[in-house]
Amino acid sequence: xDNYILELKNIMKLYNNGxxxxxxxxxxxxxxxxxAIVGENGAGKSTLMKILFGxxxxxxxxxxxxxKKTNIEGSDKAxxxxxxxxxxxxxxxxxxxxxxxxxxxxxxxxxxSIDYNKATDMIKDLIKVYNLKVDPNxxxxxxxxxMKQKVEILKALLRGAKILILDEPTAVLxxxxxxxLFVQLKKLKENGHTIIFISHKLREVKSICDRVTxxxxxxxxxxxxxxxxxxxxxxxxxxxxxVVLKYDKRKNxxxxxxxxxxxxxxxxxxxxYILKDINFTLNRGNILxxxxxxxxxxxxLISIITGNKKNxxxxxxxxxxxxxxxSIGEIKNYGMSYIPEDRMTDxxxxxxxxxxxxxxxxxxxxxxxxxxxFDMNKINKLSEELVSSYDVxxxxxxxKVESLSGGNIQKIxxxxxxxxxxxxxxxxxPTRGVDVGAAHFIHEEIIKLRDDKTAVLLVSADLNEAxxxxxxxxxxxxxxxxxxxxxxxxxxxxxLGLYMLGIxxxxxxxxxxxxxxx
Amino acid sequence: MNVEKRFEIxxxxxxxxxxxxxxxxxxxxxxxxxxxxxxxxxISPSTKMRYLGNVVELAIPLIFSGLATSILFQxxxxxxxSEGVFYFSGLLASIIGIKFSLSFIFHPILAILIGxxxxxxxxxxxxxxxxxxxxxxxxxxxxxxSIFFGIGAYILNxxxxxxxxxxxxxxxxxxxxxxxxxxxxxxxxxGLIIALLTVFLVYLFLYRTRWGYEIRMTGLNKRFxxxxxMNTTKVIxxxxxxxxxIAGMGGAVEIIGMYDRFKWSALPGLGFxxxxxxMLAKNKPKNVIFAALFLAYIRIGADLxxxxxxxxxxMVYILQAIIILFISGKKFxxxxxxxxxxxxxxxxx
Numbered sequence: 066x067d068n069y070i071l072e073l074k075n076i077m078k079l080y081n082n083g084x085x086x087x088x089x090x091x092x093x094x095x096x097x098x099x100x101a102i103v104g105e106n107g108a109g110k111s112t113l114m115k116i117l118f119g120x121x122x123x124x125x126x127x128x129x130x131x132x133k134k135t136n137i138e139g140s141d142k143a144x145x146x147x148x149x150x151x152x153x154x155x156x157x158x159x160x161x162x163x164x165x166x167x168x169x170x171x172x173x174x175x176x177x178s179i180d181y182n183k184a185t186d187m188i189k190d191l192i193k194v195y196n197l198k199v200d201p202n203x204x205x206x207x208x209x210x211x212m213k214q215k216v217e218i219l220k221a222l223l224r225g226a227k228i229l230i231l232d233e234p235t236a237v238l239x240x241x242x243x244x245x246l247f248v249q250l251k252k253l254k255e256n257g258h259t260i261i262f263i264s265h266k267l268r269e270v271k272s273i274c275d276r277v278t279x280x281x282x283x284x285x286x287x288x289x290x291x292x293x294x295x296x297x298x299x300x301x302x303x304x305x306x307x308v309v310l311k312y313d314k315r316k317n318x319x320x321x322x323x324x325x326x327x328x329x330x331x332x333x334x335x336x337x338y339i340l341k342d343i344n345f346t347l348n349r350g351n352i353l354x355x356x357x358x359x360x361x362x363x364x365x366l367i368s369i370i371t372g373n374k375k376n377x378x379x380x381x382x383x384x385x386x387x388x389x390x391x392s393i394g395e396i397k398n399y400g401m402s403y404i405p406e407d408r409m410t411d412x413x414x415x416x417x418x419x420x421x422x423x424x425x426x427x428x429x430x431x432x433x434x435x436x437x438x439f440d441m442n443k444i445n446k447l448s449e450e451l452v453s454s455y456d457v458x459x460x461x462x463x464x465k466v467e468s469l470s471g472g473n474i475q476k477i478x479x480x481x482x483x484x485x486x487x488x489x490x491x492x493x494x495p496t497r498g499v500d501v502g503a504a505h506f507i508h509e510e511i512i513k514l515r516d517d518k519t520a521v522l523l524v525s526a527d528l529n530e531a532x533x534x535x536x537x538x539x540x541x542x543x544x545x546x547x548x549x550x551x552x553x554x555x556x557x558x559x560x561l562g563l564y565m566l567g568i569x570x571x572x573x574x575x576x577x578x579x580x581x582x583x
Numbered sequence: 584m585n586v587e588k589r590f591e592i593x594x595x596x597x598x599x600x601x602x603x604x605x606x607x608x609x610x611x612x613x614x615x616x617x618x619x620x621x622x623x624x625x626i627s628p629s630t631k632m633r634y635l636g637n638v639v640e641l642a643i644p645l646i647f648s649g650l651a652t653s654i655l656f657q658x659x660x661x662x663x664x665s666e667g668v669f670y671f672s673g674l675l676a677s678i679i680g681i682k683f684s685l686s687f688i689f690h691p692i693l694a695i696l697i698g699x700x701x702x703x704x705x706x707x708x709x710x711x712x713x714x715x716x717x718x719x720x721x722x723x724x725x726x727x728x729s730i731f732f733g734i735g736a737y738i739l740n741x742x743x744x745x746x747x748x749x750x751x752x753x754x755x756x757x758x759x760x761x762x763x764x765x766x767x768x769x770x771x772x773x774g775l776i777i778a779l780l781t782v783f784l785v786y787l788f789l790y791r792t793r794w795g796y797e798i799r800m801t802g803l804n805k806r807f808x809x810x811x812x813m814n815t816t817k818v819i820x821x822x823x824x825x826x827x828x829i830a831g832m833g834g835a836v837e838i839i840g841m842y843d844r845f846k847w848s849a850l851p852g853l854g855f856x857x858x859x860x861x862m863l864a865k866n867k868p869k870n871v872i873f874a875a876l877f878l879a880y881i882r883i884g885a886d887l888x889x890x891x892x893x894x895x896x897x898m899v900y901i902l903q904a905i906i907i908l909f910i911s912g913k914k915f916x917x918x919x920x921x922x923x924x925x926x927x928x929x930x931x932x
Binding site for chain 2: 373392393394395396397398403405410411412413414415416417421424425426428429434437438439441
């Protein structure tokens with residue numbers, strides 16, 4: 066056998082709510098390499114990482130450490146084995162000094178008090194060895210993001226980590242800090258450390274990693290030597306189409322504008338722009354797709370349109386009305402349906418019955434009420450109808466939603482949102498984590514609505530879906546619209562990939578067409 | 584029956600069984616005559632009409648407090664303010680009983696209404712702090728309990744204390760305020776009918792109206808409530824007012840149903856019992872009746888046991904603690920649930 070330090074075989078992880086995050090993951094780590102794990106959000110990267118660090122236990126599958134079969138029961142076990150973790154969101158106490166944070170849980174003692182001198186010495190030694198310049202007596206809250214990350218790395222090293230897991234370490238860093246981090250990572254590698262680098266930024270993977278494992282929809286697509294692959298090739302494996310879906314859409318005349326987004330900008334907590342100058346128009350009978358790797362502002366854009374975020378700059382008009390002063394309920398009453406990205410946290414109350422989830426957007430209607438009381442007959446009848454016409458596989462309508470599979474839960478959301486003949490439908494990753502059959506069904510429902518003159522805004526990180534369903538298409542990258550295609554057939558997957566990864570960008574005039582020509 | 588329901592029933596049943604078994608074990612070790620002790624604890628409450636009456640009498644306030652707490656828990660509010668409301672509403676009812684003299688039916692109604700009104704105001708305040716500033720309803724409600732007990736003790740001591748009796752008791756209430764006894768040979772009073780009627784109305788409200796739907800959905804998943812466009816502030820306030828009304832009603836009913844003077848020299852504990860009952864009943868109104876009867880039964884059993892044998896009645900608190908531990912421990916029997924869920928997911932696909 067090879068000298069694998071850590072090996073995962075056929076890992077399957079089923080969460081309590083019935084979501085299968087990892088279907089079959091195989092992963093081999095060689096000692097002394099920088100190994101990238103890439104994949105889209107929701108592909109199962111973070112679950113894999115949690116399993117590696119002992120925060121989650123796999124439902125089935127085997128883990129081998131230095132050739133011996135082991136279980137990683139908890140983070141303490143992982144640390145004992147020499148696995149260290151640098152979280153994306155730092156786990157530091159802001160009011161502590163660097164030294165206090167680093168020794169937390171492993172304080173050197175002098176009698177019953179903590180020996181701070183010894184702690185400082187330990188840390189200084191470590192800093193010298195790895196040449197990471199930090200002052201152990203500084204308060205953590207005064208540190209820059211890059212410094213905090215260094216502290217996290219040192220913290221793991223102080224605990225004797227030989228294998229370091231970095232979860233999207235560059236997501237929060239400036240380009241300069243990223244360069245600095247990479248220098249340090251290379252040094253760590255020279256010192257014999259093994260690094261697992263989780264990311265979806267292929268350029269970075271290309272620049273420092275030795276090997277890369279691609280995960281897609283809970284499956285490992287393969288492990289490759291980075292030097293043998295181009296960014297484009299990796300991207301094709303990561304986001305390329307697997308099953309070719311084809312839909313016969315009849316030609317539809319675009320109707321009037323139902324949703325208008327004008328000069329929309331939105332600032333994040335750190336004051337940086339998450340959305341910048343977004344302009345587009347959504348018309349009746351048209352599906353406008355928003356493609357892009359996740360985390361490029363799509364979520365915030367949808368949050369604003371659905372009334373969940375208010376502190377934005379610019380304007381969003383629903384029909385003629387600005388949504389600035391409208392509550393979520395008022396926006397819904399206008400006739401907006403919304404299939405949220407995260408069905409388990411927003412889309413359903415999972416401990417409630419199927420029936421109760423189905424009436425979420427019409428429980429106040431006079432149809433379902435009989436004076437003060439619900440008309441249970443009508444509610445039951447409606448639920449039965451929806452369950453059968455949307456093909457939800459369940460025992461009865463008084464089953465809790467959480468005991469259904471992901472695809473069926475999504476069908477419940479789709480049934481509820483689509484069956485009221487909305488004016489505008491916002492569909493956010495409508496088929497994420499859903500099996501092919503259910504996805505097909507959901508796609509056809511969305512097309513049906515479009516044919517019935519609903520305006521559909523489709524956000525999808527799945528290129529295949531975005532291209533097959535959309536009439537027009539926008540590509541978002543780093544909070545901006547970088548490409549607009551009036552007819553989705555003007556472009557192809559390869560070209561879109563380049564826009565999505567920020568390698569290519571249309572001119573301002575071409576992008577402006579998104580609002581002018583619509 | 585689906586996996587979820589079955590799991591909850593199994594879980595409650597196992598928790599109760601384990602705690603009873605531990606109770607038996609304690610009796611076996613601690614008692615010189617374990618068999619007769621067990622008899623008094625388990626069997627004797629059902630041997631006499633009077634004892635059964637005691638069980639039902641005790642269950643009445645427990646139904647009210649269990650119901651109030653269930654509503655709060657269903658909304659996702661961990662509010663234990665029923666305790667203070669129970670005490671103070673009881674005091675207010677007794678003041679109505681002392682100060683007024685009305686024709687027979689209006690007097691108790693007035694007492695109960697005043698009690699309810701007080702409960703509504705208190706819970707509305709707690710709910711307002713929660714909804715407006717996201718203040719911890721647990722902390723505020725516990726502090727309110729102490730505050731109202733302090734104020735109540737002051738009012739009792741300086742304005743309504745009867746100097747002719749030895750304890751810190753109020754003057755005697757006018758008889759017109761008392762609730763009628765309805766079953767001969769027991770002290771079971773019309774409060775039972777009010778309690779059962781309230782259970783039914785709360786059930787209708789929670790499960791058959793749009794406001795109840797909003798309360799339950801917000802409690803199960805606040806983000807889902809927000810997503811469907813519910814005004815979560817309004818939902819929290821409605822649920823709080825309703826729970827307050829019921830807790831206040833409970834305090835008033837208990838005093839005018841069971842006492843001739845106001846005699847609580849400490850917080851009665853009935854409000855806190857509501858939390859235990861709500862947990863046992865899984866916050867379902869009709870289960871509250873059974874949970875209240877169960878708790879009342881083991882309390883009366885423990886009382887009889889303490890009187891007749893060498894085991895003190897405090898033993899029952901060990902059982903309660905164990906039941907709470909198991910039922911509130913989310914991981915208890917989780918493995919069983921996971922397995923059934925896995926089976927169900929696979930079957931459905």
